[in-house]
Amino acid sequence: MKLRLLFFFTYALLAVACKKTDEIGPQRVEDGLPFMPAKSKRLLIGCEGNFQFGNASLHEYNIEANELTENIFKAVNNRPIGDVLQSITGWNDTIALVVNNSGKIIFIHSATYKVIAEITGLTSPRYMLNLENGTALVTDLYGNEIYIIDLKEIRVASTVPVYGWAETMVAYGNEVFIADLELPGIYRFDIATSKIIDTILLDFIPRAMDVAREELIVGGPVDFNSNHSKIIHFSLDDHEVNVQSELNEAIVQLHFDSIANSFIILGKTLYKTDWAHSTWLKIHTGAGLSRFLATPDGKAAYVLDAGDYINNGTFTAIDLSGNGSVIFESSTGVAPGSLFLVPANVP
Amino acid sequence: MLLKVIEVEDTYTPPKSHTVEVLVPDDVVHEGAQLSELLQRKSLVNVKNYGPSQVSSASFRGSDPNHTQLYWNGININAPTLGQADMNLLTTSGIDKVEVAYGTAGNTMGNGAIGGSVNLFSEAEYGTKGIEIGTYADGLNSGRLRLEANAGNDRFAFSASTAHFRSTNSFTYPDVSKQPFETALMQHAHLVSTNMVIGASHKIGAKGEITVSGLLIENERQVPRPINASTTGSESLADSNMIWAVGYSRNTENWKTQFISGLNLASNVYSDTLYKVYGRNTYASYQTRWINEWKLSEILALSAISAYHLDKAQSLNFPNNVMLHSLFMFVEAKWEISRSLFLNLGNKVQITDNQLPGLVLPTAGLVYRIGQFVGIYTNGARTIRNPTLNELHWEPGGNVGLKPEKALTSEAGFFGNNGAFLWRINGYYNEVENWVRWLPASGAVFSPRNLDHVIAKGLEGRFNYLFGLGKLSYNLFLNGTYTTSQRIPKLSSEEKRQLIYIPKYQANGGITFRHANWALTYHQHWVGQRFVSFDNSVFMPAFSVGALSVGHTRKFSSHSLYLGMEVNNVWGTQYQNVAWRPMPGRYVGFQIDYTYNK
Numbered sequence: 001m002k003l004r005l006l007f008f009f010t011y012a013l014l015a016v017a018c019k020k021t022d023e024i025g026p027q028r029v030e031d032g033l034p035f036m037p038a039k040s041k042r043l044l045i046g047c048e049g050n051f052q053f054g055n056a057s058l059h060e061y062n063i064e065a066n067e068l069t070e071n072i073f074k075a076v077n078n079r080p081i082g083d084v085l086q087s088i089t090g091w092n093d094t095i096a097l098v099v100n101n102s103g104k105i106i107f108i109h110s111a112t113y114k115v116i117a118e119i120t121g122l123t124s125p126r127y128m129l130n131l132e133n134g135t136a137l138v139t140d141l142y143g144n145e146i147y148i149i150d151l152k153e154i155r156v157a158s159t160v161p162v163y164g165w166a167e168t169m170v171a172y173g174n175e176v177f178i179a180d181l182e183l184p185g186i187y188r189f190d191i192a193t194s195k196i197i198d199t200i201l202l203d204f205i206p207r208a209m210d211v212a213r214e215e216l217i218v219g220g221p222v223d224f225n226s227n228h229s230k231i232i233h234f235s236l237d238d239h240e241v242n243v244q245s246e247l248n249e250a251i252v253q254l255h256f257d258s259i260a261n262s263f264i265i266l267g268k269t270l271y272k273t274d275w276a277h278s279t280w281l282k283i284h285t286g287a288g289l290s291r292f293l294a295t296p297d298g299k300a301a302y303v304l305d306a307g308d309y310i311n312n313g314t315f316t317a318i319d320l321s322g323n324g325s326v327i328f329e330s331s332t333g334v335a336p337g338s339l340f341l342v343p344a345n346v347p
Numbered sequence: 348m349l350l351k352v353i354e355v356e357d358t359y360t361p362p363k364s365h366t367v368e369v370l371v372p373d374d375v376v377h378e379g380a381q382l383s384e385l386l387q388r389k390s391l392v393n394v395k396n397y398g399p400s401q402v403s404s405a406s407f408r409g410s411d412p413n414h415t416q417l418y419w420n421g422i423n424i425n426a427p428t429l430g431q432a433d434m435n436l437l438t439t440s441g442i443d444k445v446e447v448a449y450g451t452a453g454n455t456m457g458n459g460a461i462g463g464s465v466n467l468f469s470e471a472e473y474g475t476k477g478i479e480i481g482t483y484a485d486g487l488n489s490g491r492l493r494l495e496a497n498a499g500n501d502r503f504a505f506s507a508s509t510a511h512f513r514s515t516n517s518f519t520y521p522d523v524s525k526q527p528f529e530t531a532l533m534q535h536a537h538l539v540s541t542n543m544v545i546g547a548s549h550k551i552g553a554k555g556e557i558t559v560s561g562l563l564i565e566n567e568r569q570v571p572r573p574i575n576a577s578t579t580g581s582e583s584l585a586d587s588n589m590i591w592a593v594g595y596s597r598n599t600e601n602w603k604t605q606f607i608s609g610l611n612l613a614s615n616v617y618s619d620t621l622y623k624v625y626g627r628n629t630y631a632s633y634q635t636r637w638i639n640e641w642k643l644s645e646i647l648a649l650s651a652i653s654a655y656h657l658d659k660a661q662s663l664n665f666p667n668n669v670m671l672h673s674l675f676m677f678v679e680a681k682w683e684i685s686r687s688l689f690l691n692l693g694n695k696v697q698i699t700d701n702q703l704p705g706l707v708l709p710t711a712g713l714v715y716r717i718g719q720f721v722g723i724y725t726n727g728a729r730t731i732r733n734p735t736l737n738e739l740h741w742e743p744g745g746n747v748g749l750k751p752e753k754a755l756t757s758e759a760g761f762f763g764n765n766g767a768f769l770w771r772i773n774g775y776y777n778e779v780e781n782w783v784r785w786l787p788a789s790g791a792v793f794s795p796r797n798l799d800h801v802i803a804k805g806l807e808g809r810f811n812y813l814f815g816l817g818k819l820s821y822n823l824f825l826n827g828t829y830t831t832s833q834r835i836p837k838l839s840s841e842e843k844r845q846l847i848y849i850p851k852y853q854a855n856g857g858i859t860f861r862h863a864n865w866a867l868t869y870h871q872h873w874v875g876q877r878f879v880s881f882d883n884s885v886f887m888p889a890f891s892v893g894a895l896s897v898g899h900t901r902k903f904s905s906h907s908l909y910l911g912m913e914v915n916n917v918w919g920t921q922y923q924n925v926a927w928r929p930m931p932g933r934y935v936g937f938q939i940d941y942t943y944n945k
Contacts, residue, residue, distance in 0.1 A: 023888035025523035026879055026926045034523060035885045092880045132786055132798065132881075133836060151882075152842070171786075173748070173796055214748060258743035261666075296743060296793075297624070 035093075042342040043293070043302060045315050046085040046097065047333030056085035056099060057333035058113075061302070061315065068315065068330045073097075076113040081106065088340035091130045095340065098125045098138065105138065107154065110342055117154040122147065129169045129176060131191050137176060139166035146178065148194060160196060162187065172211045172236070179206040179218075186218065204230040208265070212256035215242060219251040219265065226250065229267065231277060245277035253291060259298040260320070266292050270303060272320075283324035284316065293339040294320065300327065304336040361681070361689045364712025364726045365452035366758065366773065368809070370445040374822075374859045374868040374898060377911065377938055379481055379493045379510055382445070383434035386465070388855055388872055388894075390447045391807055391828045394434065395848055396924040399487060399516050399931055400538040401570060402584075403435040407449055408775055409803030409832025409849050410462030411782075414732060414754075416453065419467045420560050420592045421636050422609035423457060427658035427671065428628050430459070430735030436564050436586060437467070440481075440493050441508035441544030444468040449807075450756040450775055451710060451728040457654050457675045458697055459732035461754040461779060469560055471504035471546040472497060477944035485915070485936030489514035493940075502550045509543040520929035521921055524575035531574070533929065535581035538568040555597045564588040573927035585616040603640040610634070628662035630736075646683040650693075652676070658736065665740045673699040673733065679710065689714040697731055705731045705751065724773075725759035734795070738783055744794040752797075754779045760807075769811040777803045782834075801846065803832035818862055825856035844883045848925075850875040852889075864900045869893065879926050890922035898938075909940040 026035040041063040049055035058073040058081060073081050082102030089096050090110060097106040104120040105128065123143035130136045135157065138147040143159075146166050150157040164182025175197075176189040184205050188198040200216075207220035219231040229251040233243035249267030256263050265271045270284040270292055284292075286305035290313070294301045299321045306313045313336040317328040368390055372378040376385045383403040387394040395412065396403045404412035413430035416423055425432045439445070446466040448456070453464035481493035495508035516536035521528045546560040569581040592609035610633050617626040636654040643649055654675040661668050679693030695708035710728035717723065734749040760773020782799035811824040830851055833843040845851065852875030859868040873891040898911035912935065919933040 024521060024921050024929075025887075025923055026885050027888055029884050029886060092882055092884070132784075134842070174798075259664075298743070 044088055044095065044340040044342060045302075045304065045332055045336055046088045046338035046340070047313065048084045048086065048100075048306075048309075048335035048337050049081075050310065050334050051101065052083060053334075054080055054083045054102075055334060056081040056083060058085065058088075058097065059315070059332055061317070061328075061330075063317075066317075066328045068328075068332075070333070072113050073108070077108075077115050085338060086125065087127045088338045089128045089130065090340055090342065091132075095342070096128050096136075098128050100124055100126060100141065105149075119149065119154055119156065122156070126166070127168055129171060131171070131176070133191065135194075137169060137178070137189070139169060139178065141165050141167075146189075158194070160189070160194065162196070167207065168209055170209045170211050170216070172216075177209060177211070177216055179209055181205050181207065181220075181224075184220075186216070200234065202232075208251050208254040210254055210256050210263075211236075212258065217254060217256060217263070219247075219254045221250040227268075231265075243276055247271075247277075247280070255292075255294050257294055257298045257320075264292065264294055264301065264320075270301070283320070284318055286314070286316075288313070290335070290337045291339055293341060295341070302339055304332070304339065306335045306337060309335045361683055362714045362716065362722055362724070362762075363452075364689065364691060364714045364724045366449040366760075366771065366807075367452050368447040368449075370447060371443070372439045374866045374896065375857045375870050376439070377483075377896075377913070378940065379438055379440045379483060379491055379512075379938075381435050382437040382439065382442075382465075382467075385439055385445060386434060386447065388857070388870055389824075389826075391449075391809070391826050391853065391855075392447060392463075392465075393830075393848075393850060393853060393874075394924075396435075396930070397570070397928045398533075398536060398924075399518075400435055400489075400512075400514055400540070400568065401516075401536070401928070402433055404431055405434050405465065406849070407453070407462030408777055408805060408828075409801075409830045409846065410777065410779070413735065414459065414462035414752075414779075416456060416458075416460040416464040417467070418456060418464060419562055419590060420469060420558075420609070421594070421605075421607040422590055422592050422611055422634055423632070423656070424562075424588065424590055424611055425459075426613065426615070427630055427632055427656075428615075428660050428662065428736045430732075430737070433586070434465075436540075436566055436588070438510050438512070438540075438542050440510035440542055441469050441495065441506075441562075442467050443470050450758055450777065451712070451726040454728055454730040454754075454756060455652070455677055455679070455693070455695070455710065458656075458673055458699075459730075461730055461732050461752065461756065461777070469506075469544045469546050469562070471499065471506040471548045471558070471560075473499055473504045473548070473550070474501050475499065475504075475944065477942065479940060479942045481938065481940040483936060483938045486518075486934030487514055487931055488517045489936075499548075504548045505546070507543075507545045509541065512538065512540040514538045516931075518929075518931035518934065520574075520932070522574050522929075524927060533571065533931075535569045535571045538566070540568075541565045554599055555595065558592075558594045558596075560592050560594075562588070562590040574929060575927045582617065582619045586613070587615075588613045601642040603638075605636075605638045607636045607638075608634070626663055628660060628664070630658060630660035632659075633657045648681045649678070650681070651678045660736050662741075664742050665736070666742055669736050669740045671699060671733075671736060673697070677710075687716040695728075695730065697733070699733045705729075705753075720765040721761065721763045723759075723761050725757070727755065727757035730754050730756060734783065738795045744785070746795050749783060749795055750781045750797050752779055752781045752783060767813050769809075771809045772807070774806050775804060779803075800835040801832060802835060803830065803849075805830035820861045822859045822861075823857070825854070827854035828852070842883075844881065845878050847879050847881060848877050848887075850877045850889075852876075864902070866896075866898045866900075868896045868898075870896075874924070887923060887926055890920055890924075891918075892920050892922070893917045905944055907942045907944075909938070909942070911938040911940075912936070913938070 028035050043061040045059040047057045060069045060072045082099040084101040086100035087098045093110045103122040107117040124141035126139045128138045136149045145159040147156045148158045167179045170177045178187040185201040187196045190197045204222045205220040206218045216234040221229045229247045231245045251267050253266040263273045272281045288306040290306040291304045303316045312331045315332045319325045386392045392405045406412045417432040449463045453460035476498045479495040483491040491512040493510040497506040522531040543563040548558045566586045571581045590611045594607040596605040614629040640650040656673045658671045676696040681691045691712045693710045697705040708729045712726035714724040731751040733751045755778045758775035762771040779801045781797035782801045783795045784798045785793040785795050807828045809826045832846045832849045855872035857870035871893040875889045877887045895917045896913035901908045916933050
């Protein structure tokens with residue numbers, strides 16, 4: 001009995017001991033081949049291109065080396081992106097390019113930039129948000145609906161009707177705030193039920209949104225042609241408007257920097273302003289500033305200037321910890337309008 | 348003729364309705380080894396290791412590392428900021444016993460042990476005097492010096508131990524981030540570590556005892572960048588912990604009481620000179636715990652535990668100093684219905700100053716003995732984990748609106764023990780709601796959210812056999828587990844996916860042959876495939892690592908000398924425990940221990 005047990009345990013140990021491990025690092029499930037890592041510290045710059053020219057472009061900025069590599073999508077895939085690259089988002093090793101006037105979303109690999117998949121036939125897609133449940137939301141300019149994308153099947157699973165031009169989105173807890181510029185107002189979308197559960201009506205166009213300190217901060221011009229904007233802080237607890245401010249420029253983007261405890265707001269100029277918007281500090285100017293992205297540590301910001309939207313624009317990296325001094329500047333494609341910081345060390 | 352009077356102590360204890368392993372350093376894991384090594388080689392805890400002596404975390408039964416609570420002499424030593432402890436910061440030097448409490452067994456200790464708890468004990472022993480000097484060196488350019496001393500009489504006991512460890516962790520590995528693979532040398536992985544444990548105990552009268560103990564941990568280490576990073580160099584971590592515990596206990600026939608009061612002071616400094624990132628946090632955790640057990644009758648006992656924590660922390664990433672009060676109370680009745688049937692029923696109350704209280708968190712267990720050596724058991728409990736200070740206040744991204752994670756833990760199984768053959772086979776089912784996950788929020792800022800509903804279930808088996816065969820004695824053990832830990836999809840079209848870094852299969856086993864003063868040990872642990880992406884599209888391959896050791900002990904009256912040699916990773920397996928963090932291949936270690944006992 002004892003000898004038999006000894007043999008059993010020894011056999012069991014040797015059985016596991018002799019299992020040969022051929023692979024070492026991360027492997028892909030789909031083909032069992034080694035997963036090649038994404039390069040780290042990269043920023044993608046998307047350029048809309050000229051409207052109806054089909055010359056949207058994608059560029060890569062290496063943050064550590066301060067180098068810009070132009071037209072990486074075309075170089076890898078030997079084909080154009082399409083017409084009007086509106087926005088870029090990504091998760092895991094996938095990057096999604098939302099191509100507005102081509103009515104499509106192109107999915108590329110974050111390390112190789114090779115096309116993985118494509119969804120076509122959308123009316124006029126604007127922004128995409130991964131809900132982390134296997135689906136993503138896509139807003140649309142003319143479709144009067146929001147698409148719910150099945151990310152496994154890469155197809156439109158369903159749609160949610162909205163009043164008009166659905167634009168930017170912000171996820172917060174189990175909800176997503178979705179701006180409707182034509183309403184104008186903000187929908188509260190419940191992720192679990194995929195339904196709009198409430199609408200916050202506004203008296204200005206909600207072009208810019210962020211969530212901070214349990215408040216939804218919304219900014220935008222009072223109408224589509226106005227250079228006068230409003231900013232409100234809407235409490236998510238008691239639904240009261242806690243702060244209200246104004247700016248004599250059309251606000252297109254805002255971001256709360258929780259380390260510096262201040263907002264970065266893009267109108268015609270890039271500003272830094274405090275929580276109550278009592279002081280406004282100009283940190284960058286340009287002929288046609290279109291988009292910015294602040295780094296998570298609040299030390300730098302990347303700013304796009306579309307200029308006249310006809311010729312090539314510029315990309316600038318600025319030091320936010322100092323006085324906004326320029327770290328790097330380069331020309332880009334036509335009408336740069338989207339930025340995406342590629343997560344390092346994926347997975 | 349007068350016969351000598353002998354006192355016979357009743358050591359009968361009813362069988363427990365939950366799973367607790369007791370681990371001590373032995374021939375499989377030698378004295379002075381890191382806690383992570385002890386857990387990986389001898390328990391079914393899932394150890395995630397960034398490299399030898401690098402950051403290491405432990406998780407139970409498909410749970411998260413911050414569902415594991417680490418206690419030393421009753422004081423919780425998890426960082427209240429991060430909510431977890433680094434299992435490589437502690438060594439087994441000065442630790443007399445390690446209890447690994449799974450599921451329900453762990454969450455009777457306090458907040459957050461949804462997975463389980465690891466309970467370390469350092470106790471001064473009465474009536475012993477002696478010293479021990481241990482040295483160790485291995486092929487990773489590592490060296491350790493360990494000194495232990497104890498003294499005392501039958502009323503007073505004192506012990507002190509210190510271990511100093513240095514390593515450059517130099518080893519070659521295949522750099523699989525490059526194609527074709529290149530052989531590279533691990534660099535920037537230096538470690539300097541000192542652990543010190545002191546303890547004193549004094550008996551007060553016939554029933555009482557007062558104890559004072561201290562644990563000091565100092566670590567400075569470089570964390571090399573993952574091999575797929577585009578830059579070389581390292582980050583630096585400097586961790587310092589000082590923990591003090593003062594306890595008073597009194598044992599009478601019908602009442603056992605123990606009061607422990609302790610303070611855990613720590614500072615953690617992080618720097619990355621290349622990217623000019625600097626982080627620093629300090630915290631103080633003041634804790635008291637009062638444990639009472641009343642024997643109400645021969646068949647009924649009642650126990651009550653109350654614990655209070657005050658955690659204060661400062662960090663460059665907190666908007667200001669933050670503080671958290673928490674109160675934990677647990678009452679449990681243990682009823683011996685018959686000599687074969689045992690029932691325990693209890694309830695926990697958990698209150699913190701910024702969360703809704705958990706007032707009804709019941710726990711229950713049942714054991715039935717089938718004959719003399721075999722039994723069946725089951726248990727279940729509800730528990731919660733309150734958000735950590737980082738999850739609440741970290742700037743950027745902290746979310747003060749986070750809710751506590753709520754969990755159900757349960758298990759059922761069979762066990763047997765005939766003195767030589769110990770075994771346990773059980774299944775478990777755990778469910779966690781409001782599981783916290785850090786996700787991209789605004790821009791590139793990550794923020795924690797109560798996003799997931801996770802169900803973890805699995806099977807565990809443990810076998811330990813001790814027997815003699817001629818002049819040889821053998822000790823065999825084999826542990827294995829199967830785990831699924833999946834997020835429940837919010838949409839029916841979504842697939843259930845295994846959580847990242849949770850292996851479905853994990854096993855370890857060892858055999859020790861002893862003859863005269865010689866011991867030969869072979870050990871193997873095996874970790875199955877683990878997904879490293881949330882969509883389960885990328886996985887880390889399974890790995891299996893063996894170790895062979897031989898030791899010889901010479902005794903000369905009060906002195907003894909131990910000489911040992913171990914071949915680690917004896918098959919030279921090249922593997923990564925965490926993606927892009929290579930582990931060493933085969934290397935040899937030597938150990939010499941001298942012991943004097945009066």
